[in-house]
Amino acid sequence: MKFVIGFYVLEGIIIIICILLGYFIYDKRFNRNHGTKVSDGFQLTNEINIDPVTGDKTRVYYNPNTGERFYKKEK
Structure with missing residues (x-):
């Protein structure tokens, strides 16, 4: 047992x-939040995520060379 x-x-x-x-x-x-300074090679996308609890906006940037995504909080 x-x-x-x-x-x-x-x-x-x-x-x-x-x-x-x-x-x-x-x-x-x-x-997900990578900071406030966007690195070179990242392009602005039309994606914006809004946190339903706090209302914070997160803008998405994309690097076409690497396929990496960067998330920047906006005020």
């Missing part, structure tokens, strides 16, 4: 670790 309980506890720990790794490492929304 201890083996079965230990197995499910271990499975739970592994699932929690995978969720945390997925959120902090693989989910790009975690570090």
Whole structure:
């Protein structure tokens, strides 16, 4: 019986670790705000995201050479 309980506890720990790794490492929304200075090579897009809770606007910039996106908070 201890083996079965230990197995499910271990499975739970592994699932929690995978969720945390997925959120902090693989989910790009975690570090979405990149700052206030837009680097060279980024072009302004028409995308604006508005946070429904705070009302903050985030403008999206795009680098066509690398495919990278830059998110800048606006006041």
